[in-house]
Amino acid sequence: MDRIIKDVGDIQSRLFDHRPIVNAEIRYFVREFEEKRGHRESRLLENLHKMVQETNEQTLPADLEGIKQQLSNVIGRLEAANHMAERVQQRELEAQKSSQLQENMERMKDEWADFLKEQLRLKEEVDEEHAKAVGQVSIQYSEKKKDLDKLLLDN
Template structure:
């Protein structure tokens, strides 16, 4: 049985050497990481450091200056906007008053037009009635003359 165990052990060693590449892969990974770090150097650290310096510069120099400029610009702009809003509000009030006045005038004009129209219709009706009365009386007289 010792020979069977030796054969199994030998097959295990052969199998391990042929198919188990963990040790070699581990070594390759270490080599790759070392080469990668060596090539990159401290570039990432330097970039982060530059970014921090730029942020501090913006925070201490540019930000307060921009806030001050914004306030200096926005305050007069807000005043102008308020003036324009006031002017627009006044214009709207005037327009509403004008519209109300126009509606009242239109109503008066339309009432006057209606009265004029009704008077004209009454006059024309009277003319037609008078003409009809004249023709009727003429017809009656003609008829009466014929019958005699």
């Protein structure tokens, strides 16, 4: 029975105890990267780390200054474009007001022409009435003169 327990224990350790295999893989990994490659990857990582630090310390501030300058230029151009757009809009409003003013002027000219025609018509009516009245008064005076002449001759 001891032999069976020992055999079952060996089988169990081979099936479920992976420490020897994992330890062997770890040793192979360490040997592959440390011994054979001579710390090449760590040096590459250190170089990359230095490059990143250098970029953060030197290149990034210079790039940020360039970006700030470009942004200020863009903002200036946008403000100029906005100002020009406002001027164009103002001119359009003035043109609309001017066109409204022109329309009002044309309407006023038409109204003035109609007013002058009406005044001319009224003047002609008044002149006709005046001419009739003058004619009637002339007729009355001539009749009165005839009557006066008759009276003077009769006396």
